[in-house]
Amino acid sequence: MDSPAFWVILLAAIFTNNILLSNFLGMCSFLAVSKRVETAVGLGLAVVFVCTCTSALNWIIYYKLLNPETSWIGLDLRFLSFILFIAVIAAFVQFVEMVIEKVSQTLYLALGIFLPLITVNCAILGACLLLIIRQYDFVRSIAYGLGSGLGWMLAIVVIAGIRERLRFSHVPAALGQTGIVMIITGIMAMAFIGFAGMISL
């Protein structure tokens, strides 16, 4: 397989192929939870962690259970991938929530409320589906999962910073909360296009 190296994939997933700004994934929580920087950082960290781990888990499931050429079963079960991926993500999130609750109460209070939101964050499922489509191997999949999570976190933290300032400016009422965030995100996406020459996937 001649796909790019670990670091290239990681950096590309953060900057040039940012999962939010170029693939538009994870917009719902991006719009809903980006009012304050602190909460944005919390949710971002949770997404980084869950995205990295579920990328690895779903890679194993796809190639060892579903894909007929490499699996232990030898049946073509690829049509099950959507349902298994989302089940793995939901189960993993639930599991992490239970572990955090048991281990660290402070961490649970900081991250706990975000965890249920992550199951429906399409950035996670999107990263899992994209790494299958791009046929990454195991290590590259982890790089892609980690990079996607970090890229998403970068985007939401930046927009939260901008929105904190935005509170003091006069936005036309009809543009509302969402319209203006869309337009700012567009400008951000334009800025990120500037990275395009740096690395490519």
Next chain:
Amino acid sequence: MSIEPPKTCTGSCASCPSLQDDLKKGRLALRAGIFQENPVFCQILGVCSALAVTSKVANAVVMGAAVTFTAILGNAMIAAMRNIIPRRIRLMVEVIVIAFFVIVFDQLLKAYWFDMSRELGPYVGLIITNCILMGRAEAYALQNRVLPSMMDGLGNGLGYSAVLLIVAVIRELSGSGTLLAGTPLAIILSAQPVSSGTPHLLRIPIDIAPAQLMIMAPGAFFTIGVLIYIFGAFRKQEAK
């Protein structure tokens, strides 16, 4: 989210089970889904795919069809099971029902229009996490009978498709100077004659330089942002 219950119904629909009432209620839900409570503009649901697949009109049409299909059948199935789904695991049941219909659509698309399936990439699978479907199942199908739920699904699916279509027409026309490119119905704006290999319906001989930015990511954000603005302004005026 406020769907007004019809005047004849006291909220619980055991009291109005006739087909006429079902249809009336469904018609209300259908209209609400397309206009007053349009999922993308008013409830800001399902924005991800609205941004992602709208660089071409053909993609947007297929995506709209996929969401409408899943919304109608998913809502119907959940409404049919609404009395036997245990409250505590209802989210999981909803996800599985939706995923089931998404898989059906994905397999159909792979079988009959493989190029389109490849073009849409992960976004068909991502319908599972599209909040429109979960939202409607949770807010409507769990409390209503099968027929109104199906019409609610249809309304929201059509409302979503309409937005997708508007955004896609704007983006494709300004970004690449074509409409429905890649299908036999394509309309191409170009001063030069089209090469014989590309299927198209007609060529309009005007020469405008396409704004590449519109089919790239920022164009999507700007288009949706401006449309939310326009829609919001209209709603405000109506409210006055």
